[in-house]
Amino acid sequence: ARPHAAVPHPVLGRGPRLAASRAGRLAAALLVGGGALAVVGGVLHPHAEAPNSHAPVFAEYAQSTDWVWVHDLQLLSAAVVAAGFLVVSGVLTRAGASATVVRLGNGSAAATVSLIGVNMAVDGVALKGAVDAWAAAGGDDKAARFAAAEAIRRLEWGVNSFFTVLLGVTVLLFATALLQCPRVATVLFVVMARGLPALDRVGQALAGL
Helix, strand or coil: CCCCCCCCCCCCCHHHHHHHHHHHHHHHHHHHHHHHHHHHHHHHCCCCCCCCCHHHHHHHHHHCCCHHHHHHHHHHHHHHHHHHHHHHHHHHHHHCCCHHHHHHHHHHHHHHHHHHHHHHHHHHHHHHHHHHHHHHCCCHHHHHHHHHHHHHHHHHHHHHHHHHHHHHHHHHHHHHHHHCCHHHHHHHHHHHHCCHHHHHHHHHHHHCC
């Protein structure tokens, strides 16, 4: 009987390992940095009222003077994280991961950022205008303005749900590609893990604000 042939795995030489390490550091900076920006944006976003208690939360939003730029910051954080995924994709492609899986991951990452952009436009611009108009309205007009703000709020939740699903798909696709390149995955995970404590410290510091 013929012996079973071993399944070949790409072997990284010193040059590719060094490139993967450098890419891992860049990916860590982008992914952890994007996460840190998201933490900052979440802390600065008005959150004293329950999101689904529309009357009090709309009043809180109407009083915010930082609303638009906080949402710009949240969009920037998503773009930085997506850039981190793209850096990882280049390493995975060179290491022999399925090109189809990597392309799907890149497409999913781009679609996720696009939907987050739509969500920020709905939440960061349209909703702010609606709650400002509601807060300034009087008489019979106030009820109509409130209904308009609620409609925009529901549209926001709809977009938010889809981008959350897409983000999960993106993570799963890149995890699948990483499983195909165990040596690259080890290098990337070790380098990226070093940046996670920094994100934790950022969260702890901001929680004390």
